[in-house]
Amino acid sequence: MQNENIDEAFNQSVKHMNQGENEIAPGILKSINEADCTTQEKGTVYFNMAACQCRIGDDESAANSLKKAIEFQPELSSAVYEDGDLAEIYDDTKFSVLFNEPHNTDTNTDTDTGAEAEEKMDNTLVVWEVKSVDGSVREYSDEDVIVQELISNNIKLDSECRHIDKKEKERDKNDTKWEKVSNSLLKSNLKFQILFEPVWVHTLKGAGYGILSGILLWLFSGILYYSIYEHKPGSMIVFSILFYMFLSSRLPAFIRRIIGSSLTMLAIVLYMQGYDFSFKDISEGLVALVGALAGGAIAGVFPGMIIGTLTGFIRQDNLIKPPSSIPENFMKIAVKGILIPLILFSGMISLYITYEPVLIEFIQNQ
Structure with a gap:
């Protein structure tokens, strides 16, 4: 197999991604007959596959493909840093469970053939x-x-x-x-599932993104509340640290370092200025975080489902479908993905508007 054929397969996969057909793009590279490839070419195939998977947000598959690429072609470990997203995945996963062993920097791989490396990888799947x-x-x-x-x-x-x-x-x-x-x-x-139930999968994805967005917005509003309105720096620091811990697994390494060092410096400055962190600060910050996680999830899930369902209806005709797929039940999806979430979200807003002033008055009187 010639390198230009590998490049053509990669270009075809990128073309499918640009057309919104993200689910089949990496499969084009995987369809290459590895029996016709040299060990070097296998490394290139898996490296390009990792780039495809990284572009569509499938970081776990990208990490696995990247591992196989480096097993076949160890020198690719330096080429990783030419792609910012791949470099981030490599840095975050090379010592994690996805990489069952620390990366072997020894370039002498004569005793470990490509077939042996692939068999070693397959045994963990x-x-x-x-x-x-x-x-x-x-x-x-x-x-x-x-x-x-x-x-x-x-x-x-x-x-x-x-x-x-x-x-x-x-x-x-x-x-x-x-x-x-x-x-x-x-x-x-x-x-x-998206191949056969594209609209419902968009509903589920919308619910997930809605929960995450709701939690993040609620957490951010909590930080503003404690730092501007209530002027409680202790509670703000505790709340921010808990917020940071919640986000730490979802943020790139350099952002984690910036946020972590900034919070540490802020806590030190407040302590040097005579502010004494109390148990009340810790309890307030913890209670606020639990409320933000619950409230943000509830507030975000229903709008997320509605937006996801509408997106699914719009995109369903442009997605790849197997010959055996049958159309989804429009009314069933509309009720589960739009009508019910809309009723629940409206009811939640009504309750909040009705009882929020009463709750504030009760708290202030304590």
Whole structure:
């Protein structure tokens, strides 16, 4: 296989991403027949696949692809830093559970062939086994390949499948029950489910983004409240630290360092100026954080579901669908994704407007 063929596959995957067909872009690279590739070319394929997956926000798959790329071609560990997003993933994951061992910087890989490296990686994966029409069993360990198989109808909804954890060597496969693809594999990952239920998956994603957005807005308003309105620097510091801890796993490393050092310096300055942090500050900050997590999640989930559902209705005709897919029930989705969230959100706003003044008066009288 020639390098220009790899480049062409990468260009095709980028083209699909630009057209909004993000689910199949990495699968194009995975479809390359690795038997025709040299070890160096395999490294390039997986490196480009990691770049694709990073662009569509699938950081976990990008980290796995990046690991395989570096196993095949160790010198790519330096090329990672030419791409800011990949560098961030590499820095955040090279010592994490995704990278089961610290990255080996030794470039002498003569004793570890590409096939051995791939076998080593595959032994750590959770796989799906699917029965074909002829009764044979096929094993899948790559999500992008499963997506391609669903699109091409090689995996049918009424086929039988089961989930196997290859890390549990002693496990008896016979103890794992076979289930319909539509009841197990399809429901296990939104990447699979979106092929058959695009609008509902957008509803679920909207709910998730709505919860996160609501929590962040509520937390930010809490910081402003304690720093400007109530003038309680102790509660503000405690609240901000808890806020930072909540965000720490979702922020790039350099932003975590900036926020963490800034909060530390602010606490030191306040202490040197004579401010004494009390137990009341800690309790107020903790109670405010719990309220922000609960209130923000409730306030954000319903608008998120509505926006996600509307987005799904708009985008559904532009998404790739397998031949066996059937149209979703419009009325059912509209009721679950728009009408019910709208009623609940309206009721929540009405209760807040009605009882918020009473609650404030009660607190002030204590």
